[in-house]
Amino acid sequence: MSRQKKILLPESEMPTHWYNLNADLPAAGVELPPVLHPATGQPVGPDDLAPLFPMALILQEVTTDRYVEIPEPIREVYRMWRPTPLFRAYAWEQALDTPAQIYYKYEGVSPSGSHKPNTAVAQAYYNKQEGVKRLATETGAGQWGSALSFAAQIYGLECKVYMVRVSYDQKPYRRILMETYGAQVVPSPSPDTQAGRQVLEQDPDSPGSLGIAISEAVEDAATREDTKYSLGSVLNHVLLHQTVIGQETIRQLEIAGADWPDVVIACTGGGSNFGGLAFPFVRENIVAGRKTRILAAEPTASPSLTRGVYTYDFGDTAQMTPLIKMHTLGHDFVPPPIHAGGLRYHGMSAQVSALKEAGLIEAVALPQRAVFEAAVGFARAEGIVPAPESAHAVRAAMDEALAARESGQGRTIVFNLSGHGHFDLAAYDAYLSGQLVDYEYPQEAIEQSLQRLPQVD
Amino acid sequence: MSRQKKILLPESEMPTHWYNLNADLPAAGVELPPVLHPATGQPVGPDDLAPLFPMALILQEVTTDRYVEIPEPIREVYRMWRPTPLFRAYAWEQALDTPAQIYYKYEGVSPSGSHKPNTAVAQAYYNKQEGVKRLATETGAGQWGSALSFAAQIYGLECKVYMVRVSYDQKPYRRILMETYGAQVVPSPSPDTQAGRQVLEQDPDSPGSLGIAISEAVEDAATREDTKYSLGSVLNHVLLHQTVIGQETIRQLEIAGADWPDVVIACTGGGSNFGGLAFPFVRENIVAGRKTRILAAEPTASPSLTRGVYTYDFGDTAQMTPLIKMHTLGHDFVPPPIHAGGLRYHGMSAQVSALKEAGLIEAVALPQRAVFEAAVGFARAEGIVPAPESAHAVRAAMDEALAARESGQGRTIVFNLSGHGHFDLAAYDAYLSGQLVDYEYPQEAIEQSLQRLPQVD
Numbered sequence: 001m002s003r004q005k006k007i008l009l010p011e012s013e014m015p016t017h018w019y020n021l022n023a024d025l026p027a028a029g030v031e032l033p034p035v036l037h038p039a040t041g042q043p044v045g046p047d048d049l050a051p052l053f054p055m056a057l058i059l060q061e062v063t064t065d066r067y068v069e070i071p072e073p074i075r076e077v078y079r080m081w082r083p084t085p086l087f088r089a090y091a092w093e094q095a096l097d098t099p100a101q102i103y104y105k106y107e108g109v110s111p112s113g114s115h116k117p118n119t120a121v122a123q124a125y126y127n128k129q130e131g132v133k134r135l136a137t138e139t140g141a142g143q144w145g146s147a148l149s150f151a152a153q154i155y156g157l158e159c160k161v162y163m164v165r166v167s168y169d170q171k172p173y174r175r176i177l178m179e180t181y182g183a184q185v186v187p188s189p190s191p192d193t194q195a196g197r198q199v200l201e202q203d204p205d206s207p208g209s210l211g212i213a214i215s216e217a218v219e220d221a222a223t224r225e226d227t228k229y230s231l232g233s234v235l236n237h238v239l240l241h242q243t244v245i246g247q248e249t250i251r252q253l254e255i256a257g258a259d260w261p262d263v264v265i266a267c268t269g270g271g272s273n274f275g276g277l278a279f280p281f282v283r284e285n286i287v288a289g290r291k292t293r294i295l296a297a298e299p300t301a302s303p304s305l306t307r308g309v310y311t312y313d314f315g316d317t318a319q320m321t322p323l324i325k326m327h328t329l330g331h332d333f334v335p336p337p338i339h340a341g342g343l344r345y346h347g348m349s350a351q352v353s354a355l356k357e358a359g360l361i362e363a364v365a366l367p368q369r370a371v372f373e374a375a376v377g378f379a380r381a382e383g384i385v386p387a388p389e390s391a392h393a394v395r396a397a398m399d400e401a402l403a404a405r406e407s408g409q410g411r412t413i414v415f416n417l418s419g420h421g422h423f424d425l426a427a428y429d430a431y432l433s434g435q436l437v438d439y440e441y442p443q444e445a446i447e448q449s450l451q452r453l454p455q456v457d
Numbered sequence: 458m459s460r461q462k463k464i465l466l467p468e469s470e471m472p473t474h475w476y477n478l479n480a481d482l483p484a485a486g487v488e489l490p491p492v493l494h495p496a497t498g499q500p501v502g503p504d505d506l507a508p509l510f511p512m513a514l515i516l517q518e519v520t521t522d523r524y525v526e527i528p529e530p531i532r533e534v535y536r537m538w539r540p541t542p543l544f545r546a547y548a549w550e551q552a553l554d555t556p557a558q559i560y561y562k563y564e565g566v567s568p569s570g571s572h573k574p575n576t577a578v579a580q581a582y583y584n585k586q587e588g589v590k591r592l593a594t595e596t597g598a599g600q601w602g603s604a605l606s607f608a609a610q611i612y613g614l615e616c617k618v619y620m621v622r623v624s625y626d627q628k629p630y631r632r633i634l635m636e637t638y639g640a641q642v643v644p645s646p647s648p649d650t651q652a653g654r655q656v657l658e659q660d661p662d663s664p665g666s667l668g669i670a671i672s673e674a675v676e677d678a679a680t681r682e683d684t685k686y687s688l689g690s691v692l693n694h695v696l697l698h699q700t701v702i703g704q705e706t707i708r709q710l711e712i713a714g715a716d717w718p719d720v721v722i723a724c725t726g727g728g729s730n731f732g733g734l735a736f737p738f739v740r741e742n743i744v745a746g747r748k749t750r751i752l753a754a755e756p757t758a759s760p761s762l763t764r765g766v767y768t769y770d771f772g773d774t775a776q777m778t779p780l781i782k783m784h785t786l787g788h789d790f791v792p793p794p795i796h797a798g799g800l801r802y803h804g805m806s807a808q809v810s811a812l813k814e815a816g817l818i819e820a821v822a823l824p825q826r827a828v829f830e831a832a833v834g835f836a837r838a839e840g841i842v843p844a845p846e847s848a849h850a851v852r853a854a855m856d857e858a859l860a861a862r863e864s865g866q867g868r869t870i871v872f873n874l875s876g877h878g879h880f881d882l883a884a885y886d887a888y889l890s891g892q893l894v895d896y897e898y899p900q901e902a903i904e905q906s907l908q909r910l911p912q913v914d
Binding site for chain 2: 002003004005006008010011012061072075076079080081086087091109110111112151153154172173176177179180181182376379380382384385396422423426428429432
């Protein structure tokens with residue numbers, strides 16, 4: 001009679017290697033264009049990145065090795081919360097009255113409450129190995145800043161987080177969490193950097209932006225011998241570290257006796273939780289001839305995969321980063337203030353973009369009211385309150401389940417619940433009280449941003 | 458090389474029965490005095506309680522069966538988060554430089570983030586079975602209200618939560634969480650009950666109290682045919698439901714190959730998480746001749762076990778409940794505003810009180826600054842930010858670990874981390890910014906409260 005709700009893996013079955021999608025892209029006929037130096041237009045080399053990142057991460061950024069071994073000290077920290085559980089959504093399936101079987105991987109069990117520590121711990125470890133004493137980073141909604149603060153503390157590194165001022169003021173709990181982990185958190189723009197001072201001179205009350213915060217963190221790292229910069233998404237090595245998610249999921253589905261999934265779903269901002277779940281399934285499609293649909297869920301307010309163009313652009317608003325070929329809305333595109341702060345990004349991971357361009361993945365854009373409707377229904381059935389970002393995957397999974405009900409055909413749906421929403425309940429309050437607004441970005445505004453793309457070639 | 462961090466149990470090893478301490482108290486020579494009707498001074502019978510509780514719970518309140526079977530539908534809901542993990546605190550042991558081995562049971566993985574759903578789900582289930590449509594309860598800091606809101610939703614019951622106004626205003630996230638689970642939450646005193654209206658007439662700006670909120674919830678249940686009352690601690694059946702914690706822990710320690718614990722620790726407010734972890738160990742002491750020290754950690758601000766008297770008193774301030782023989786500071790004792798809202802209670806579970814009176818358990822009172830010092834150190838080592846209540850157990854465990862370092866002798870320490878502090882970060886902010894104040898309740902004030910005890914016998 002009793003049905004298994006949680007599929008757990010013992011620590012002994014935690015992945016020993018990260019999976020590198022770049023090794024399998026050639027077999028799918030997909031080319032990953034080089035990252036270019038913004039001044040010369042030439043491919044960047046390791047030396048260009050050395051002021052910002054430790055060499056081990058730079059090498060991981062460009063490696064074509066299919067598997068990269070996870071050092072035992074990182075695995076030891078991972079064991080604080082990994083392997084994470086895979087849940088069968090029995091109650092939600094019943095609430096949706098669907099013949100679909102729904103599984104969700106839950107990354108919210110990590111100390112900081114999302115998938116972000118998977119790469120934060122790895123980045124802190126390699127920095128520590130190379131003698132770095134201090135990390136600088138930016139954070140918007142705070143998921144990434146919390147994860148890096150936790151990871152830095154584990155390895156005895158100092159950590160300074162430039163937090164977008166509007167979030168700093170609106171989300172004090174995120175700031176306090178980072179401080180509890182021992183990090184120094186300042187509102188950005190701050191008087192601590194030249195970039196911050198310039199903004200403050202023109203507008204002492206600037207609410208800040210992720211673009212400004214990145215500029216401050218990069219300047220901090222570039223101008224201090226003891227400090228490196230750390231980024232929570234977009235880059236190859238970040239997505240690499242997240243692939244423990246998908247590898248565990250494949251093993252857990254096997255243990256559950258589930259059918260191979262018909263569709264695998266994750267939300268996408270910069271692409272790290274999507275890549276983490278999806279890339280091991282993409283490999284199965286490429287190498288083993290599976291036919292799983294791989295679906296990225298993004299907000300209509302920041303629709304880079306569904307409405308952006310695939311071209312070279314800066315990773316940041318301030319035009320300080322190398323040029324990456326990706327789906328972009330233009331580096332000075334300012335997304336509307338949706339509650340899923342982690343998805344408010346103009347660009348996208350180069351790997352995810354290349355997969356989309358090659359037709360190996362699909363993407364859907366979702367408005368936030370429909371997203372929170374799904375999240376509340378999920379919370380009432382399954383108990384877990386999703387992070388606003390993760391709620392996009394919840395909605396996409398719900399739509400797949402409803403389509404299954406419509407067609408009367410079962411299907412196996414797997415999605416990544418990348419984090420909990422304990423620090424984002426104001427968004428639920430807005431939804432429940434009918435205050436939540438949908439944003440559809442006007443095509444004209446996107447096209448204006450795209451006119452300011454850098455000229456390459 | 459790799460050490461096991463988490464000791465997990467498969468769902469198939471989740472306890473099938475709750476353990477009832479009352480069956481083993483006679484073997485220890487401990488008598489549990491009857492609960493008395495406040496008007497007659499006579500022992501209360503099932504009929505006296507029927508307006509407030511379903512008969513199944515009333516019978517569990519008085520049963521002397523050693524084991525009570527957990528119905529499969531409750532076990533199915535438990536499987537959403539149970540069995541909960543037992544962690545070995547390797548990193549914290551290292552930070553404390555102690556030869557002690559420290560294990561902690563983590564109940565914060567439940568949907569609402571604490572041990573409370575263990576009984577909330579059971580209570581909602583039995584109410585549903587007996588045709589109840591609606592539950593009424595009170596909540597202070599919000600852990601209990603969140604748990605009952607979640608449980609009521611699972612079984613399709615309406616839920617109304619009277620939330621102490623000062624918490625309602627200061628902890629909007631807790632209120633939103635309950636509403637996300639579908640509950641109706643009103644600040645107490647409310648205009649919805651006679652008890653509330655009376656208070657509001659005298660003081661429209663009343664900050665409320667747990668005593669007033671209990672009065673409102675009890676009146677709501679007593680005056681509506683479709684509604685029963687639900688309580689989150691103190692009563693025998695509540696502690697009974699929590700004993701899954703200790704049973705799982707014993708099995709997990711066995712799997713870990715740990716020594717039988719030298720000391721078992723939990724915090725105590727009304728006694729439910731303490732009883733949940735400790736009672737199965739108390740049984741081993743009584744029946745199997747073990748010598749485990751069982752330690753209750755309470756706040757100096759509300760020191761019922763360490764400074765109260767063992768006598769009959771009301772469970773609530775408004776003198777509406779039956780009289781329970783317990784350690785009490787007096788029913789009109791108003792604890793100072795410490796951040797561990799769940800421990801701000803004048804009384805104590807009758808079972809826990811009887812154990813303390815018989816010398817079968819120990820108790821220690823801790824000031825909140827020392828408590829938060831321990832909690833921050835724990836969070837920085839183990840990643841999890843403890844709830845302020847649970848942090849009392851963290852401090853007590855730390856003191857045991859430091860004593861082991863002092864004496865140079867190892868010992869095995871087990872404590873219950875009953876919940877996470879994600880909704881309590883303001884307390885951490887106060888600690889980190891040096892604003893936190895310790896409270897030592899003046900003996901004179903306690904003695905004044907004790908002079909107003911009811912006269913029984």
